[in-house]
Amino acid sequence: MALELAEAEKGKTETVEMNVIEAINRAMDDEMLHDDTVLILGEDVGKDGGIFRVTDGLMDKYGKERVIDTPLAESGIAGTAIGLAVNGMRPIAEFQFSGFSYQAFHQFESHAARMRKRTQGGITLPLVMRMPYGAGVRALEHHSESRETYWIHTPGLKCVIPSSPRKAYWLLRASVRDPDPVMWMEPKYLYRRGKEEFEVGPDIGIDPLPGALIEQEGDDVTVVSYGASFQVAAKACETLEEEKGISVELIDIPVLSPYDSETVNKSVRKTGRCVVFHEAHRTLGMGAEIAARITEEEETLFRLEAPVVRVTAPDIIVPLLTREMAYLPDQGRLVEAVEKVMDYGS
C-alpha cells in the first residue's frame, strides 16, 4: 500500500454538515485512512467518482489500486470481492443499482453467506456490498426497487439500510468493520435530501451495528420504518403529534437482518398498536416479518388493540417516473393509517 498518511490526519476529528452522499463518501474515506486493508471496487467508482459521486475524490486520494474501476461484470465484482476478503482485505464492492446486483445473486447466496459456515469459522468475509435502492429519483426501469427481502431471507447475510447522513456514516463504518458480509442498501431518495451535522474522523469510536432504534418515544402507536421511508414516517409522526395529538413511538430498524424484534415487540406491548411503513412490496416485505413476530408472541398479540397495518408499496413492478411518487407510500397514507388504528377500541 503505497499511500503515506500523516498520522495527524488520522487522529483528527471535526464536526461537519453532510448529506447522505457526503456522509457515505466520508465514511469510506475515514475507514480507508483507519484501515489500509479497506478498498473499493465497482463500475465507475474510480475516475468517475461513481455515477452518484458517492466515491468522488477517493481514487485521487488512495490511488487506483485501492479505488478500482472494474469491468462491467457484477458476479466478477462480488466474486473477486469475496476472494479479496478471503485474502486479508476488507472490500467495499459497489453495485451500481440494487437492480443489477442480481447478476451476482449466486455469489451472495452460495458463497458470501456461507463461507463462515463452510469453513467452520476458518475463513470469514468482512465485506460490504453497497447498492443504491429505491424509487423517487426519476430513474429508469430496474433502478427503483426495494428488495431487501432477498437478503433478509438469506441466512449468513446481514442487511443494513441507513435513514440519515449521520446514521449512514456510522453504520457504514460499522458495516466495514463487521466480520460478516453486509448487504448495504443506500436510499438514493435521501442522497441529496437534507444535511445533518455530526462528528467525524478516521479514528473516532464506532459502535458496532445496532438493534432497532427508538427514535421517538410515544404511547399510542408504534410506527416501524427504515431507509428512505423512515424520513417520510418521521414527518408524518410530527403531523400526527401536532395536528392530531397522537403520541407515536417511532422506531427505525437500520439493521434489517438480524431483525431486533425484541425492541419492536416491547414497544407494541406498550402501545397496543403497530403500523409498518416501507417502500418494499407488501407481500413478504419486511412488514410481513414484523407482523408475524408480533402475532406469534402471545404477550404481544393479546395486547393488540388494532390490526397491524402495513403501509407499503403495492405488489407491482415499480412504475416509470411519472407514477413512481404515487406508487411510493407517502406521509398522507401513513397519517391515515395511524388515525385508523387509533379508531379501534376508542
Place this chain on the structure above:
Amino acid sequence: MALELAEAEKGKTETVEMNVIEAINRAMDDEMLHDDTVLILGEDVGKDGGIFRVTDGLMDKYGKERVIDTPLAESGIAGTAIGLAVNGMRPIAEFQFSGFSYQAFHQFESHAARMRKRTQGGITLPLVMRMPYGAGVRALEHHSESRETYWIHTPGLKCVIPSSPRKAYWLLRASVRDPDPVMWMEPKYLYRRGKEEFEVGPDIGIDPLPGALIEQEGDDVTVVSYGASFQVAAKACETLEEEKGISVELIDIPVLSPYDSETVNKSVRKTGRCVVFHEAHRTLGMGAEIAARITEEEETLFRLEAPVVRVTAPDIIVPLLTREMAYLPDQGRLVEAVEKVMDYGS
C-alpha cells in the same frame, strides 16, 4: 417438428398409479403431445433423462430438438427460454437444483417477471422454470434449500409447489398452459415417496392454477402448508384427530404466488387458530405473509384465540445430511404446536 403422433394417442385417457417423478414426467409427456410448442431444456435432461430421471424417455420420444441438453449455464438456460417463449414456444426449463437457479436470478427478476409489463401485454412469456428443492434426500450442500420467498416477493412471477403426484401432474400442466412465467418448485423429498392413482391423458381437461385448497375441513384449528411439508402436515393432522380428537382444517397452498389469503383467512375466522408449517426459513418465509394477512384484517385478527404459530426450519443454512432431518420441521413439532395453540382459551 418432426414428431408424428397418432391422433389416437392424443385422445386416450387412462388411470395410472404414479409417484411424483412419474407424474411430472407424464405431465410433460402429455403436454408435449397436446401442444407441439412445448419443449424441455436444461442440463442433463436429454440423454441422461435428468439426474432424478424426471425427463426420462422424453428425448427418445420427442427427439433432441424438443428435449434439449444444454451447456452448463443457467442464465443461458433461463435467457434462451425467455427468447424461445417470445418467439412462440412454451419452454419448460429445468434448473438442476433450485440452489443453482440463482445464476439466472437476474433473468427471472429483470425479464421473465417484466416482459408483459414492459411491452404492455404485447409479449407474454408462457414458460415454466422447473427446479427441485428442499431437504431430506441426503444431498450435498446448496441442494436442499427452500427459498420460494425469492419468487413470491417478485411481482410478475408465479410460484407453484405441488404436494402429491396427482397435484404435480395437474398443476404442472396448468403451469405450462399459464400465460405467465411460473417458478415451479419440485419437492424432491416426495419424488419417490408414495404413489397416487389418477386419470391422465394428453387431451383431458386441465383446470387452471387454483387458489388455496381445503384438503380437510375442521373446526378447531387451521393448519396451512405446502410442498413436501404438506404431506408431513397431513400425517400430523391424522394423529391429532385420532389421538387427541382435535379437528384440523388442513389447507394446501400449491400456488404461493399469487397467494389466496381469502380462503385461508376465512378458515381462520372459523377456527380462531392458525399454525403454518413449512421448511423454508422462519424469517420472511411464507408463514410471515400468512400471519401478516391474518393480522392486518380486523375481522380475522379479532377472531384469533391463540398466536399464529410458525413451525418452520430455523434461520440457518441447511445442515449436511446427518443433521438435515433434525433441521426439517417434523410431525412431532406440528403436533406439539397444534396442541399448544389449542390450550389457549380453553
Place this chain on the structure above:
Amino acid sequence: MEEGRSERTVPSRRWSDRKEKQMPRSEVDWPNEVTYLQILDADGKVDEDLEPDLPKETLIKLYKTMVLVREFDAARLRLQRQGEIGTFAPSTGQEAAQLGSICALKDSDWFVPSFRETAAQVWRGAKLENDLLYVAGFEEGMALPEDTRDLPISIPVGSQVPHAVGIAWASKMRDEDTVTMCYFGDGATSEGDFHEGLTFAGVFEVPVVFLNQNNHWAISVPRERQTASKTLAQKALAYGIPGVQVDGNDVLAVYAATKEAVDRARDGDGPTMIEALTYRMGIHTTADDPTKYREESEVEKWRERDPIDRMRVYLMDKGHMDEDDDEAWREEAKKEIKAAIERYRDNVPDDLGSMFEHTVAERDPYLERQRKELMDYWERAGVEVGH
C-alpha cells in the same frame, strides 16, 4: 486512429518475452482469423472494389434516418434539460453502426436492442412519440403490438443476448428463414450473459447476428480497461463463432459485413459476431458528465470521422444529393420531431391505476384490494400523475 481503431493499446501481455523460458510445444491448429473491413475511408472516399450494391432510395433513407436521429437526440436533450422527460441514452456518433446493420434485416427478422439503439428502432418503425412517452416516464410508450418482432430495450447490460439466441433458436426449430439481430456494447462483452448467450449460439448454431457496438466506453471505463483482449471480435472465436471487425462509422462497411452475416445465418450456417468500431460522441446518458473521465481531444479525433459527414461526402460524390437536399432533409427531420413532440404532449396519460395492469394475466384479489386502497387514497388526497 488508422482504420477506425483506437490508438490506445491493451497493456502488453509480455507473452513472447517468455518464449525463451518455455519448452518447445506443438502448435494447435484452430480457426483463429479475425478480419477488418472498411469501405468508406475517413474522408468518405469509397473503395469501389468493395462498394456494396445498395439502391439509391435505401442510401438516402439511411442518410435521412441518421439525420433524424441525430436531431432527435438534440431535441430530447433539450426536453430533458427542461425537466420534461427523464434519462435516455443518445445514439449520436453511432448512427452508421446501427443503421448500416439494421437495414440488412427484413421486416420478418427479429431485432433485439440494447438501450442505445434509437436509430435502429426508428428504422424498424418505432414512433418518436412513443419513445418520448417512455422517456417521459409513461409505460404507455412501451406498448408493442402482439405480433411484434422487436424486443423492448434491455437495460440490464448484456442480459438480452441469450434472449436473442432463444428467439433465433425458435425460428430454426420451425425451419423459418428468419434471422435475429442482437445489439450490445463493448461493456456488455464482460457480462456472463454475453458468454452464456454466445456459448448457446455456437452449440446450437442458431441464426443470430451479434452486433457489438464498440463505442470505446462503458460509462467511464475505456475499452482497454474492460478486457485485456486485443479486439472484441476475437471473443467470438471462443465460441466457435466467426468474429469480424468493421469500421463502425462507415455505413457501407457495416452494411456489407452485416449483410454477409445475415445471409450466412439465413442459409443455416450459424451465428456471426461483428465488432463495429465506433464512438460515443456525447454523454453516456443525461445523468453523465464525460469530462470527469475522458479527454476532449479524443472526442475531437472521432469527430473527424463522423458517420454522417462521411456518408454525406459519399452521397454527394455519387450525385445522390446536394447541399440543398441536405438542408431540406434536416428541416424535414426537425418538423417531424416537432410534430412527434406535439403528438406525445397531446397523448400524455393522466391515470394512475394503470400501474396495476400487465403484472400477470389474471387479477389477484389481494392485489385488487391494494389497487382499490390506493385509488381511493389518490382520489382523497388528490395525488396525480407526475406529482
Place this chain on the structure above:
Amino acid sequence: MEEGRSERTVPSRRWSDRKEKQMPRSEVDWPNEVTYLQILDADGKVDEDLEPDLPKETLIKLYKTMVLVREFDAARLRLQRQGEIGTFAPSTGQEAAQLGSICALKDSDWFVPSFRETAAQVWRGAKLENDLLYVAGFEEGMALPEDTRDLPISIPVGSQVPHAVGIAWASKMRDEDTVTMCYFGDGATSEGDFHEGLTFAGVFEVPVVFLNQNNHWAISVPRERQTASKTLAQKALAYGIPGVQVDGNDVLAVYAATKEAVDRARDGDGPTMIEALTYRMGIHTTADDPTKYREESEVEKWRERDPIDRMRVYLMDKGHMDEDDDEAWREEAKKEIKAAIERYRDNVPDDLGSMFEHTVAERDPYLERQRKELMDYWERAGVEVGH
C-alpha cells in the same frame, strides 16, 4: 486419440465454405497461438529433451499420492454403497492432472478447488478423515484453520473462479510473490463466472493459474456439446490470457506446463490458463449412471492412457521403483485409508445444536430462541444426529 485429444470433433462451422462469398478484408494481427504439450507418451515413454527436472522423492511422492487417492475413491465408493457416507465426486483417471499441477505450488500459494480435487487436496495436506466426515454429512469435516491457504470445495460450478482471481489480486496488492491456482472442469467454462473471472484476471494481470481439467464430460454432456470452440485453451485468448493444452494424463507435461505458468505468475507476468486433457473414468458422482449416456468403448480407450500406469512405466524405466515397491506402496495406502476410516468413525459427532453455529459472528436473540426451541424439542422427542 493421438496426443490425448478426443477423437470427436466439434460440428463443422462451415467457416471457410463461405470464404468465396465474402469480400476481401484485411487480417487483424493478434496473439492467437495455442500450444500442446506432451512429455510421456501413451505408453509412458519419456521425451528426454522435455523431461522436467523433478527430484526422485517428489516423483515418488506424486506416484504414491496417485495410488492413495485412487484407493481412497474405491474405499469411499464402498462406504457410500453401504450407506455410511453420502455423495462424492471421484478423481479416478484425473490424478495426473491434479497432482502434476498442484505440486508446482508452494505451501504459501493459494489453492482454489472445484469439487473433484481430492488428489490435489490430499497433496495440500487435507486429512482423509475430514473428507470422510464431510462426505458422511458432518460440517466438522469442513473445518479449515484460520491461516489456511486452501479454499473449501466449490459446488456451484465455476463460481470459485472469481474468488481465485480476488485472492491472487490481494497478493499482488501486497506485493507478495504468492500464486493462486484455480481448478475447474470443462463444463465450468460455459458458466458466466468463468467469463467474468477471466476477464478480471486479464485486466488486472493477477498472479493466478487457471487449471482446467477437461475430463470430456459434464455429467452427461460431452465436451463437444458444451461449446463449439475447438479447444478450451483458446478461450483464454478472449481475455488476453495465454492458453495452453497439455496431455492431462501425463504427469510430467502437466507439471512442466503448470510450473511455467506458476513461474510466470510469480514473476508478475500475469495469468495463464491450462487445459489438461483427461478423462472422468468413472461415475460423475455416486448419484450418476454413466451407462445412460456414454459408450464403454470410449472409457476403454482412455483406460489405456491411465495416468498411474504411465507414471509407473516411467518410474520403473528410470529405476526409481520396482514391482515390489508398487505392491508395498499400495498396501501402505490401504492401511492409511483404513486408519483414516477408523479415525473418522471414532470422531463422529453426536450433537445437533452445532447446526446453529457459524452463521454470523454474533448470536441473534431470535435465532437463539429458535435454537432453544429446537434443542428442547429434540430432547423431548429423542431426535438424534443422522436419524
